[in-house]
Amino acid sequence: GAGVSQSPRYKVAKRGQDVALRCDPISGHVSLFWYQQALGQGPEFLTYFQNEAQLDKSGLPSDRFFAERPEGSVSTLKIQRTQQEDSAVYLCASSFGTVGTEAFFGQGTRLTVV
Amino acid sequence: TQLLEQSPQFLSIQEGENLTVYCNSSSVFSSLQWYRQEPGEGPVLLVTVVTGGEVKKLKRLTFQFGDARKDSSLHITAAQPGDTGLYLCASRSSASKIIFGSGTRLSIRP
Numbered sequence: 001g002a003g004v005s006q007s008p009r010y011k012v013a014k015r016g017q018d019v020a021l022r023c024d025p026i027s028g029h030v031s032l033f034w035y036q037q038a039l040g041q042g043p044e045f046l047t048y049f050q051n052e053a054q055l056d057k058s059g060l061p062s063d064r065f066f067a068e069r070p071e072g073s074v075s076t077l078k079i080q081r082t083q084q085e086d087s088a089v090y091l092c093a094s095s096f097g098t099v100g101t102e103a104f105f106g107q108g109t110r111l112t113v114v
Numbered sequence: 115t116q117l118l119e120q121s122p123q124f125l126s127i128q129e130g131e132n133l134t135v136y137c138n139s140s141s142v143f144s145s146l147q148w149y150r151q152e153p154g155e156g157p158v159l160l161v162t163v164v165t166g167g168e169v170k171k172l173k174r175l176t177f178q179f180g181d182a183r184k185d186s187s188l189h190i191t192a193a194q195p196g197d198t199g200l201y202l203c204a205s206r207s208s209a210s211k212i213i214f215g216s217g218t219r220l221s222i223r224p
Contacts, residue, residue, distance in 0.1 A: 004156070033211075033212065035214075040217075040219065041216055041217065042120075042200075042202050042204075042214035042215050042216045042217045043157065043202075043214045044214075045211050045212065045213065045214075048210040048211060050210075055210050056210035056211060059211075091156050091157075093156070093212075102159050102162075103159070103206075103212060104159075105156025105157050105158070106156050107154065107155055107156055108154075108155075108156055
C-alpha cells in the first residue's frame, strides 16, 4: 500500500520481555517520527529521524527504549524489559520533508504488557 | 516547552447540533494543525493554518487561527455521527518534533 505500515498491529508481552515494533514509512519520505499514545490522550513524541540520522530522542522515556533506522527507510522501535506502564499505542509517522510538510501516520501498534 | 491545551476534553451532542472546540497555548506558533483520529487508526491531518486570523473551511468544519497565533478553534455545523472521533491540535515547532494537544473526544448521538 501507499501509506505508513506498522507491524504488528497488536502485541501482548509478558513483563520483562523485549519487544520490537516495525514501521514502514511512505517511500521517499525523509522524516520519520515515533509517538506513544496512552488511552484517551494525545500522542506523545518519542523520537525523530531524518533519513538514517536520529536527530532527536528527547522523548524516549528511559534507556529501555531504543529506535533505529539504519538505511533511512524502515524503522524499528525496541523496548527492553517491558513494564506495565509501557502499555500504549505506538504510532509511527513519516513526512516527505521537514518543517511545513504533512506527516502521515500509521495505524499504530497496540502494546499490552501483562 | 510548548504546551497545547484543548477544551473541552469530552463532548457528547445530538446529531444536527453545532459545536466548537478550542486549542490554546501561551506560545506563538508559526502554524497549527488539526487532526482527527478514529478508534484503531492513526491521526489524519484535516487542515493547517498559518496566518494569524486565518479561517479555513472544510465542508461543515470551520477552522480559525487566532490573531496572535496562540490559539485556534474548530467549529462543526450540523454534526453527524461520522464526525465522532478524537480531535487533536498540533504544531510542528521544529523540524524534529510535532507537539500534540491532549485532544477533544467528540461523540455524536444519532
